[in-house]
Amino acid sequence: MKIEGKEYRTIWFENNIVKIIDQTKLPHQFIIKDLKSAKDAINAIKVMEVRGAPLIGATAAYGLVLSIIEKNDQSFLKKTAEDLINSRPTAINLKWAIDRMMNKLSSVNDNKILEIALNEAKEICEEDVKFCESIGLNGLKIIEKIYNKKKDTVNILTHCNAGWLATINWGTATSPIYHAHKKGIPVHVWADETRPRNQGANLTSYELNEEKIPNTIIADNTGGILMQRGEVDLCIVGTDRTLANGDVCNKIGTYLKALAAHDNNVPFYVALPSSTIDWNIKNFKDIPIEERNSKELSHIEGLDDKGKIKKVQIYPTKSKAMNLAFDVTPAKYVTGLITEKGVCEASNDALQKMFK
Numbered sequence: 001m002k003i004e005g006k007e008y009r010t011i012w013f014e015n016n017i018v019k020i021i022d023q024t025k026l027p028h029q030f031i032i033k034d035l036k037s038a039k040d041a042i043n044a045i046k047v048m049e050v051r052g053a054p055l056i057g058a059t060a061a062y063g064l065v066l067s068i069i070e071k072n073d074q075s076f077l078k079k080t081a082e083d084l085i086n087s088r089p090t091a092i093n094l095k096w097a098i099d100r101m102m103n104k105l106s107s108v109n110d111n112k113i114l115e116i117a118l119n120e121a122k123e124i125c126e127e128d129v130k131f132c133e134s135i136g137l138n139g140l141k142i143i144e145k146i147y148n149k150k151k152d153t154v155n156i157l158t159h160c161n162a163g164w165l166a167t168i169n170w171g172t173a174t175s176p177i178y179h180a181h182k183k184g185i186p187v188h189v190w191a192d193e194t195r196p197r198n199q200g201a202n203l204t205s206y207e208l209n210e211e212k213i214p215n216t217i218i219a220d221n222t223g224g225i226l227m228q229r230g231e232v233d234l235c236i237v238g239t240d241r242t243l244a245n246g247d248v249c250n251k252i253g254t255y256l257k258a259l260a261a262h263d264n265n266v267p268f269y270v271a272l273p274s275s276t277i278d279w280n281i282k283n284f285k286d287i288p289i290e291e292r293n294s295k296e297l298s299h300i301e302g303l304d305d306k307g308k309i310k311k312v313q314i315y316p317t318k319s320k321a322m323n324l325a326f327d328v329t330p331a332k333y334v335t336g337l338i339t340e341k342g343v344c345e346a347s348n349d350a351l352q353k354m355f356k
């Protein structure tokens, strides 16, 4: 998608270096950063220079490529694979990408290993782009149906950033929106600010602005009243881990939006590529929920009145704060899952039928 009119992807490989858009600097600075070692890739995931389930999976795959460039040695590769899987706990895409890479690499010892690793990492990215595009075309039908009935702007609420910045291109939740816009359907997005890291404000609104899609940032607690007023036609969010029974783990606050949507008969869809499905965990309470540093809550960064980036403390110095990064929305509150293969019910039967 575009930034200042120029097409970008979120990650690419050039001259033995992995290039990323440093998302900790958006929206005020656009900086392309070089990842030159496996350590750089692990750090980029941890500090969220790259974030979003599909993108951290792709970065992990490229992290293995960088590890082979550094040292072509199976035990170093295995250690890097473990460190990458542990760099963030909640999104299943990390493990999915590493398992896929290691299946190809663990028995290769010759000098072909780099070529095989690089091809697989590139394939993971290409596949994600294709899948996100298909998610867009499948989700477009939902937006079109609402538009044909309403004959007016379709208002879509989204949480966090499940946009192209969270994937390689297109995004998951935003892909149907981009496709609707391209087709000339008038859409407007309510972007939940998404405290504490403000992915909705810093990333979703930013990327929609760059694609000229009308959007409004709202404080996280605003969605409920907008739904009561009939100002939300549908919600589309992403997911970091979808259980086989249709329960959806996504950015903290998603659950409360789903409850409000349920109470107001607003359709609540979750968009995902199949790489986000965890077929093993049966009970959502077993999903590892990331708890991040409380400084992400107590401190905030922005532009000062001279246009310089500044970080300030906003909480009382003596206060404790807790920073859980994800929550789970039970399947009963999910109207449907928008996948690369089509839209299905959030249930075991429907997911099995679609993917197994």
Ligand code: MRU
Pocket: 051, 052, 053, 054, 091, 159, 160, 161, 162, 163, 166, 167, 171, 172, 173, 199, 237, 238, 239, 240, 250, 251, 325
């Ligand atoms: O903590 P983040 O920014 O990595 O969380 C991202 C999300 O919760 C997204 O909604 C999810 O990864 C889906 S991305 C297509």
